[in-house]
Amino acid sequence: MKILILNYEYPPLGGGAGICTKYEAGGLATLGHQVTVVTTWFKGEKEIEKKKNLTIVRLKSIRKFTFKSNPMEMISYSNHAKKFLSKYLSQNKFDVCLANFTIPGGNVALFLKEKFNLPYILISHGHDIPWFLPKQMFKFHLVTYFYVKKICKNASSLVLLTKEMKTNADKFLGKNKKTVVIENGADLNYFYPNYKIKSKIFKIIFVGRQRAQKDPITFLKAIKIFKEKNPSLHFIVHILGDGPLRKKMESYVKKNNLKEIKFLGWLSKEKMLKEYQSANIQIMPSIAEAMSIATLESLSSGLYIISTKVSGNTDVIVEGVNGNYVPFKDPSAIANALKDFYENKFKKNYTVPKKIMQKLKNKYSWKMITQKYNKLIIKNENL
Incomplete structure (x- = not known):
């Protein structure tokens, strides 16, 4: 299958979500899928990087720091991604999109679904769905509440990382068969006691x-x-x-x-x-x-x-x-x-x-986590 992955953060940018995308993309490519990741460029990184079944496209949207971002940078990524992918998808067909974060990844995925009828699986990393971190995220959730709900409801599946996150999403969306828990993984063969x-x-x-x-x-x-x-x-x-x-x-x-x-x-x-x-x-x-x-x-x-x-x-x-x-x-x-x-x-x-x-x-090796995503992708293809 040809899989498009959207994440405005990819190493060296961001934290856990970027690392997850790196290993999930690599794992799916190893399974034989043709994977393209569209992310944000940062100084010192290649704009296009190809490794066998994996292509990384880094867009020159606004990004000042590796370790943090802000709404303006998310909007910049969203605009650059929509412009780039409007042309790219006219020439390249994909079977499914994995979109990280409701905004900006889900925002772009919804645009692609409406324009190209490309189905998407939405991956939430916590704070992107109301009301995670209500004190810090209240204004953001208030402004984006109805749009985030639309993004979630148009997804073929909504992936949450833990049962607590699923409970929060179910309160926001109502219980439905779309929500599924797939945990984060880690390179647990690399990390060992000494x-x-x-x-x-x-x-x-x-x-x-x-x-x-x-x-x-x-x-x-x-x-x-x-x-x-x-x-x-x-x-x-x-x-x-x-x-x-x-x-x-x-x-x-x-x-x-x-x-x-x-x-x-x-x-x-x-x-x-x-x-x-x-x-x-x-x-x-x-x-x-x-x-x-x-x-x-x-x-x-x-x-x-x-x-x-x-x-x-x-x-x-x-x-x-x-x-x-x-x-x-x-x-x-x-x-x-x-x-x-x-x-x-x-x-x-x-x-x-x-x-x-x-x-x-x-339970938490990237091999196990990738297999869960692979099963979900195949399940969504057969719907």
Whole structure:
């Protein structure tokens, strides 16, 4: 089949959604499909890249940063994609479109359906459907409410990443047979434990975009409390990633003399593996998630996670076995959980059971996820 994939973010742009598109596109191409991805160009990247059954087209729409975007950039991508694809689809026929995000991917897919009768499968990544993150996304959801509903209802299928996301979508659209859960995956054969390089000094990591959704300020407050309560305990903290809150975080660290903390920015896949393998614990105080790829990678690397009960994590973290849950926006609870882990697991050289990590790999490998998408595509073709 000839498959068109729309996503305004594709590595090196964006976070989890771009990574998902990369592996899904590559996996479907490996299965023999002819796959074309239409995404956004960024400095240093090729405008057109071809790899056997896979073609990446990068459009020169507006994009300033790799790690964040804004509505104007989404509109720019949408306009460029409509213009490019109007001509491209006049010369190239596709069987189905996989559109990421209701806006801008679904917006473009709806346009193509109306103009070329191209069916599309819509993939939601959380915040694009009301009322995910209601505080931060309220205005956006209010303005786009009816248009997003139209985009969803015109899709052949609507893919959600978790059961919590499906519940939210069902409230928005009403229960229907179109909605289906297909989880995020991760390169779980690449991420594995290496206890030989595990840090002897208590090492804590934070991974992800530094924005309000991830609540990194609560993380820093927790580290401050942990340090104050345990003045003789030697530990280090690595913060991996970047984002709009970084300057505020650096200011907080400097003001509170948290010399244990280092900001490492975005790292290569190879360096991320070493960080996961050498760390003792990861803190994830997110207010909301779709489904965190970083969680899958770190758990597969044998890391223990202290997390809030966000979508996706509740399916993979087993309390007391490979992680613990803490309340939202509660730095004291995180500090207490850190001390408990230090005393009862770190000092006793605790390791996560192999069967837990194997179960994770069996369900969330990209091979398994790609097969689910392949079945959905074939099912939609036969409707």
